[in-house]
Amino acid sequence: MRVGVLTGGGDCPGLxxxxxxxxxxxxxxxxxxFVGFRDGWRGPLEGHTKQLDIPAVRGILPRGGTILGSSRTNPLKVEDGVRKVKENLAKHEVDALVAIGGEDTLGVAATLADQYGVxxxxxPKTxxxxxxxxxxTFGFDTAVNIATEAIDRLHTTAESHMRVLVIEVMGRHAGWIALHAGLAGGANVILIPEHRFDIDxxxxxxxxxxxxxxxxxxxxAEGAMPKDGELVTKDGTLDSFGHVRLSGIGDWxxxxxxxxxxxxxxxxVLGHIQRGGTPSAFDRWLATRFGLHAIDAVSDGxxxxxVALRGTHIVRxxxxxxxxxxxxxDPALYAEAGVFFG
Amino acid sequence: MRVGVLTGGGDCPGLxxxxxxxxxxxxxxxxxxFVGFRDGWRGPLEGHTKQLDIPAVRGILPRGGTILGSSRTNPLKVEDGVRKVKENLAKHEVDALVAIGGEDTLGVAATLADQYGVxxxxxPKTxxxxxxxxxxTFGFDTAVNIATEAIDRLHTTAESHMRVLVIEVMGRHAGWIALHAGLAGGANVILIPEHRFDIDxxxxxxxxxxxxxxxxxxxxAEGAMPKDGELVTKDGTLDSFGHVRLSGIGDWxxxxxxxxxxxxxxxxVLGHIQRGGTPSAFDRWLATRFGLHAIDAVSDGxxxxxVALRGTHIVRxxxxxxxxxxxxxDPALYAEAGVFFG
Amino acid sequence: MRVGVLTGGGDCPGLxxxxxxxxxxxxxxxxxxFVGFRDGWRGPLEGHTKQLDIPAVRGILPRGGTILGSSRTNPLKVEDGVRKVKENLAKHEVDALVAIGGEDTLGVAATLADQYGVxxxxxPKTxxxxxxxxxxTFGFDTAVNIATEAIDRLHTTAESHMRVLVIEVMGRHAGWIALHAGLAGGANVILIPEHRFDIDxxxxxxxxxxxxxxxxxxxxAEGAMPKDGELVTKDGTLDSFGHVRLSGIGDWxxxxxxxxxxxxxxxxVLGHIQRGGTPSAFDRWLATRFGLHAIDAVSDGxxxxxVALRGTHIVRxxxxxxxxxxxxxDPALYAEAGVFFG
Amino acid sequence: MRVGVLTGGGDCPGLxxxxxxxxxxxxxxxxxxFVGFRDGWRGPLEGHTKQLDIPAVRGILPRGGTILGSSRTNPLKVEDGVRKVKENLAKHEVDALVAIGGEDTLGVAATLADQYGVxxxxxPKTxxxxxxxxxxTFGFDTAVNIATEAIDRLHTTAESHMRVLVIEVMGRHAGWIALHAGLAGGANVILIPEHRFDIDxxxxxxxxxxxxxxxxxxxxAEGAMPKDGELVTKDGTLDSFGHVRLSGIGDWxxxxxxxxxxxxxxxxVLGHIQRGGTPSAFDRWLATRFGLHAIDAVSDGxxxxxVALRGTHIVRxxxxxxxxxxxxxDPALYAEAGVFFG
Structure with missing residues (x-):
């Protein structure tokens, strides 16, 4: 078999x-x-490939990012996108395609597989x-470790100056990083998008x-919002208190x-350093096992x-x-953390 | 309620x-x-306690080891041990006891609970x-991270000198640390106690x-053994090849x-540095959740x-x-790793 | 002798x-x-002290921040400040005072010593x-290590997305952190306050x-400025290009x-995480030696x-x-780095 | 000019x-x-080279080890060694040679330069x-950081079990790593080769x-020895107490x-992990500056x-x-640390 591989969406330790x-x-x-496709779905769409064999993957295990590049290109939103993808797969004699990515990248894969027979x-990656x-998903444990280490560092400054320190972490729609790093770092308040907070x-x-x-x-979490607050964006939307939001929720x-x-x-604001650099041991382990089981699925047709993690097992x-x-x-999980607030 | 707490066995990040x-x-x-008992089961056995309240637990989240001390004392192997434990619990008006430890420590707890109504x-800790x-169990992720980082460091020396580098990690009876760190570190051979290896x-x-x-x-893993090899100990037992074993399996x-x-x-030989120091974010999260759910169980009588981890849930x-x-x-899990050998 | 100790200014790993x-x-x-004075010069000014003996300093070596607290209070700018300081020193029978701090804190010490006989x-700390x-000075090596690790992490994201990544580090008036971390992290451009940059x-x-x-x-560096640019502040001063500066130089x-x-x-924007947390080995070594030599100076009257570092020696x-x-x-030192730009 | 480069001796972060x-x-x-010579002096001796240009050095800054390989080959101890080296340098039209290494590697360079006009x-590297x-020298700061982190980890185990923990670090003839890491890690005893210790x-x-x-x-330090002790080797020499030394000084x-x-x-026994892996920020900075100044020296003829570090300056x-x-x-420097013993 000839197997195509692509990585889409934001980069993530473990790809x-x-x-x-x-x-x-x-x-x-x-x-x-193997055929490596460059820059996510743009690769099969535009026919950009990269040699992918055993020498090409030596030494990459501990390296963050992706040797294949990434993009947010969506072939379903491009004219004739599906046809072009299928033509390029055919041209490179690809019998199967492994797509590594988040909701968007895998959503495309789902549509291509279910509706177009690709x-x-x-x-899964996020x-x-x-x-x-x-x-x-892999990448998460690394991000939580980085955020936790940052919180550890902030404690000493907070204590020395008796000052409130706010740390804004990733999580536009879900507060997982904030919740895990907040608990692990001994934060006194954890605010997540799932639960609108009361500033009082x-x-x-x-x-x-x-x-x-x-x-x-x-x-x-970057997506957390005050109760009664309007949607907060980095571009300066008015919030419910009538302030122009010049920046993120952390500054506010x-x-x-x-x-x-x-x-x-x-x-x-921790920003990009949460998602770069060498993956944690857990993420390397999970990503490696995902790869091993994904190629089994390919070989099984x-x-x-x-592939997905359930307990300690990889399932399909x-x-x-x-x-x-x-x-x-889950609200109950968030409530668990509340004992440490204040 | 008055709740006693003790930590037994080897120390472990997350206690x-x-x-x-x-x-x-x-x-x-x-x-x-709360009543803190000192040094594992020796505490309730001999009546050594330590103040345990909110000020006493401030700032300890990121610290390795245990503020209560630990020991391998087993009250079931001490004359009148059970009676003494019960007397000391009564003396300190303890209504419930939380035992944090591994197989031995929890085995005592099981016996005391099931046979003596304590x-x-x-x-769980190991x-x-x-x-x-x-x-x-908490502590494991920290140990795997430390071992993985050590393997990362060894790679460059191995390459620069074209030399075989052996790293001996913990695991007397189970090869979990070796397997996870070996996969995460990109090892070329992983040897575990569950599978006798063929030196050829x-x-x-x-x-x-x-x-x-x-x-x-x-x-x-320290407990790995060659096929046909006799039990290898640090004390110098003869192995099956007729060599005096002066040291561990790594040197051999x-x-x-x-x-x-x-x-x-x-x-x-990584030794003690695998189990000391600040816990990883995962271990702090797991240990914290174990604590929260254990006190729920106590309060429920x-x-x-x-408490145990199943997937992302804590169960009893x-x-x-x-x-x-x-x-x-599991042999199948070990076989998975075999693709990276050689 | 009774020796007072205070720490002033921003906190710093190694205090x-x-x-x-x-x-x-x-x-x-x-x-x-010893007598510990709380919160920098505010301690001797207002007579706030803290017990300082051998048990009080156990276990603090690896901890960031300062157990004495800090502030930017300047007794020379407080009415009757010098008199109050002298009275409180006398009240606590202090024969000598060790002031640990940066330019401001030590400037006060210089004035008190030279003009008022304290x-x-x-x-030195900065x-x-x-x-x-x-x-x-101690703290610097830790900050450079943290910034370098952050740059390491950013490389993989930059490569994966073919995106420019800007990292803003501390340094309002001097570009030492930017220069060292930039060189150590393999940055492609390093901008420092000492050299106005040309945006083209x-x-x-x-x-x-x-x-x-x-x-x-x-x-x-946070204090870097474009050529012909006006002073840039976080508060939104107009810059020379007519933009309202909503935030720091990095965003601009x-x-x-x-x-x-x-x-x-x-x-x-790395911010506070550069100066918190456990000190690097170098900073612990330097801070420890500064402490040993400072108490020698005190004892010598x-x-x-x-105390200061010159090569590998501590001098007064x-x-x-x-x-x-x-x-x-120095411009020549900055020029050395230029070979890596672009 | 055509410039040859080689790296000799043990590998070291920063090469x-x-x-x-x-x-x-x-x-x-x-x-x-540039011409890269492989495996230390063996490269010019046997004529093994490796392409060395700007693409070859991309991305290597944070990597430990040496892309040129290393060896302990000494051409002065090989028959006709000097002639062979000179012939191979001539064959590759090398106008100048940069040798990166420790005492042995640089000793060869000194002899070749002073006596044979190479x-x-x-x-300097050690x-x-x-x-x-x-x-x-670069590599040292990395090793001290690794050893210090290991000591940090051991503290919690020592405290939890009230157990003596011995950590053996590198340093056959000089105790620099032991002294710096011991001070930085808050060790209670530091033993170095320069000062025979009294076991009592x-x-x-x-x-x-x-x-x-x-x-x-x-x-x-691995080279530390008891007073009146005979030379201790890993091979099992009798020591002065009549024990067969099965292993290093740490075990003894x-x-x-x-x-x-x-x-x-x-x-x-920390062993090889002290010298592998990514260099600390200080070592990257020092190694980079050594490289910049060495090529200046080459260009100046x-x-x-x-090149050498003096304070913050690079000199020749x-x-x-x-x-x-x-x-x-220096005995006085070692004596300084004594206040922390016991």
Whole structure:
């Protein structure tokens, strides 16, 4: 078999580990050949490929990013996109395609597999951990470790200066990184998109923290919003308090807390460093196992499926099911963390 | 309620996170009081306690080790041990006891709960991850991260000197750390106690690795053994090849490989640094959730149980069941890794 | 002797290491007693103290921040400030005062020592490394390590998305962190306050980098400024190009580069995480040696002096000299880095 | 000019950073061409080369080891070695040779330059930091960071089990790593080759540490020796106490302390992980600057010299002088650390 591989969406630690596992097992155990497609779905759309064999995957396991490049190109939104993709797959004699990506990339794979008969297998990837049907996605553990280490560092500054420190982490629609890193880092307040927060309650926690002579750390997901607040964007939408939002929720929070409590507050926006660099051991392990099981699915001709983690097992689930619904933080799970607030 | 807490067995990153979560939720949500017992089961046996309240658990989340101390004392093997434990619990007016530990510590808890009516709840702890009934134990992820980072470091030396590097990791009876760190670190050979290895096969992998101009990294669990080999101990038992074993399996392997392949080989024994220091984010999260759910079980009066991880959920299982059987690496899972050997 | 100790200005990894070394050597070798003053010069000004003995300094070596707290209070700017300081020192029977801090804190110490006869010894501290008379200050190496690790992480995202990544690091008046971390991280452009940059030249480097199919990383000190640019502040001053500056130089750069080159650009502002957390080995070593030598100076009655690093030696220099002039990056040193630009 | 480059001796984090800086500046500023010689002096001796140009050095800055390979081959000890080296240099039209290495590698360079007119420039490299004429060598800071992190991890295990933990670090003839990491890690005893230790005194420190209810950490350089002890080797030489030395000084110490104090003691031998992996920011900075200045020396035709660090400046010193004498730990510097013993 000739197997195409592509990586789509935002980069994520572990992508290279998946690619390596696919190729190592595909070549050695099944005798497959591989074609790397460049820059996500743009590769099969425009016919850009890259040599993908055992020498090409040596040494990439610990490296972040993706040797295949990535993009957010969606062939379903391009005129004649599906036809072009099918032509390029045919031209490169590709018998099966492994798509590694998040909701968007896998959504395309699901449509191509289910409606157009393209033999796709999916590998789930999202730093945000918001993909249904899998317990975890790789990249998430690395991001949580980085955010936790940052929180550890902020504690000493908070204590030394008796200052509120706000740290804004990734999570536009789901608060997984904020929740895990907040718990692991010993944050005093954790704010997530799934639960609109009450700024008065937040200020109450801040003040109760100072009363025991400790300084509060607040972890906020970028998509978190105040109660009654309008949608907050980086571009400057008006919020419900009539402020022009010049920046993210983290900066807004710090200003609001300063105004309401009179305490100094500062914000750190972790940004891109959460998703780059070498993957954690867990992410390398998960990504490697995803790769090994995805190439098994390919070799079984079991298309339209995605590999997924359930407990300690790797299983296969329909792509369509996997991308149907965003996995958000359960209110009960969020409530569990509440004992540490304030 | 007055709740006793003890930590037994080898220390492990995350113990303090459990203690903190127990106390925070116990005091704030349930109004419990706490008594810390010192040094594992020696504490209730000899009546050594330590103050355990909210100030006592501030700042301990990121710290390795245990503020309560630990020991391997087994009150079931001490004359009148059970009576003494019960007397000391009564003396300190303890209504429930949370025992945090591995097979031995929890085995005592199971016996005390089931046969002597001591109201115990268990929290599983083992760096080796070899406890049944839970997907993972805290401490394991930290150990795997440390071992993986060490393997990352060894790669560059191996390549620069074209030398075989052997790294011996923890795992007397189960190869979980070796398997996970070996996969995550890109090892060329992984040897575990569950699968007796063939030294000729190992040397074959070493030689095939050199043929592609790369130097091999071998990860070996301390309990791994050669086929036909006698039990290997650090004290110098004769092995099946007639050598006096002066040291561990790692050193033996390096010497054997040098002798058989003519290549230079060196061993690193990771030892204690695998289980000390600050816990990884995953271990802090898991340990914290174990603590929160264990105090729920206590408050429910649900004794004789242990908290456990299943997928992303924390469940309760009977202590007796949990400690009945060692969780070893499944042959199929080990076979999965074989594609990377050589 | 009774020795007072205070830490002033922004917190910095290594402060606790200095305090520990002072107390360990002071008590054990010289038989001194210690008085900790809280929150920088506010401590002696308002008479707030904290117990400072050997038990108080146990375990603090690896901890960031300062157990004494800090502030930017300047007693010279407070009515009757000098008199109050002297009274409180007398009240606590303090024979000598060790002030650990940056330009401002040590400037106060210099004035008190030289003009008011207060027996002060200084220990230099600045993350920015911009203090004259010493080769390095502690905290700097930690900050450079953190920034370098962040740059390492950004490389993989930059490559995967062929995107310009800007990272803004500390350095209001001196570009030491930007220069060291930029060189260590393999940045393609480094911008420092000492050298006004030409935005056209920066865009030229960006484009030449993309030509070899690599994505550029730009490290910019927070105090860097464009040629002909007006002073840039976080509060929204107009810059010379007529833009309202909503945020820092990093955001400005990313927007300007996007506009001029048509390439996507993103900014990460490292902020407070550069100065918190556990100190690097070098900073612990330097801070410890500063503490040991400062208490020697105290015991020698050699007041009005500051300890300083020269090569591998710790020397004493007059406080007045040390705080006279900011240490900025030499143009020749900056030019050395230019070979890596573009 | 055509410039040859080789790396000799044990691998060391920063070698690739030197190579990259040489090539980047050599090609871009001076228009030089480069020839990489493989495996230290074996390369010029046997004529093994490797392409060395700007694409070859992309991405190698953060990587440990050396892309040129290394060996301990000494052409002065090979029949006709010097003639062969000169012939191979001539054959590859090499106008100058940059040798990066420790005492041995640079000693060869010194002889070739001074006695045989080979145009050599040296770059000092040793993890042990025992090379005269330079304040620091790259690799050392990385090793000290790794050892310090290991000590940090051991503290929690020592405390939890009230056990003596011995950590053996590199340093056959000089105790720099032990001294720096011991101070930075808060060790309770530091033993170095420059100062024969008294085992009774060591046991005294161990016992005084336990008296304050803390567990001792002992850092010992591999070359440290007891007073009156015979030379200790890994091969099993008899020591002065009549014990067969089965292993290194760390194991010996742990056994001796157990025997004499009755306290449990364990040893960790850090080994190869001290010298592999990504270099610290300081080492990348130093190695990069060494590379930049070495290619300046080459371009100036200033042969027979080595680059060296003095304070914050890079200077040139005669190769012969630099390799004349081992740089060991000054007794006064070691005495400084003594305040923390026990």
């Amino acid at each position: 290279n580990a998946v690619i390596r596992a696919l190729v190592r097992k595909g070549v050695q155990e099944y005798g497959h050949e 033999p796709c297998v999916g590998v 730093i945000d951990n918001d993909l249904s049907a899998t317990d975890y 309650e937040v200020c109450g926690w801040v003040e109760s923290r100072f009363k025991v002579r400790y300084a509060p750390i607040i972890v906020v 929070l710090a200003k609001e807390i300063e105004k309401r409590t009179g305490k100094e507050a500062r914000t750190t 079991d298309f339209g499926k995605m 689930v329909p792509l369509s099911e996997a991308t149907a619904k965003l996995k958000t933080v | 303090n996170a459990v203690i903190r979560a127990l106390v925070r939720k116990g005091v704030q949500e349930y109004g419990h009081e 109201p115990c709840v268990g929290v 760096i080796d991850n070899d406890l049944s009934a839970t997907d993972y 096969e190992v040397c074959g992998w070493v030689e095939s690795r050199f043929k592609v101009r790369y130097a091999p990294i071998i990860v070996v 392997l390096a010497k054997e490989i040098e002798k058989r392949t003519g290549k230079e080989a060196r061993t690193t 649900d004794f004789g149980k242990m 299982v009977p202590l007796s069941e949990a400690t009945a059987k060692l969780k070893t690496v | 606790n290491a200095v305090i520990r070394a002072l107390v360990r050597k002071g008590v054990q070798e010289y038989g001194h007693e 027996p002060c010894v200084g220990v 993350i920015d490394n911009d203090l004259s008379a010493t080769d390095y 030249e920066v865009c030229g480097w960006v484009e030449s980098r993309f030509k070899v199919r690599y994505a550029p990383i730009i490290v910019v 750069l990313a927007k300007e580069i996007e506009k001029r080159t048509g390439k996507e650009a993103r900014t990460t 050699d007041f009005g002096k500051m 220099v007059p406080l007045s000299e040390a705080t006279a002039k900011l240490k900025t990056v | 690739n950073a030197v190579i990259r800086a040489l090539v980047r500046k050599g090609v871009q500023e001076y228009g030089h061409e 145009p050599c420039v040296g770059v 993890i042990d930091n025992d090379l005269s004429a330079t304040d620091y 005194e060591v046991c005294g420190w161990v016992e005084s540490r336990f008296k304050v209810r803390y567990a001792p950490i002992i850092v010992v 110490l742990a056994k001796e302390i157990e025997k004499r104090t009755g306290k449990e003691a364990r040893t960790t 200033d042969f027979g010299k080595m 010193v005669p190769l012969s002088e630099a390799t004349a004498k081992l740089k060991t730990v």
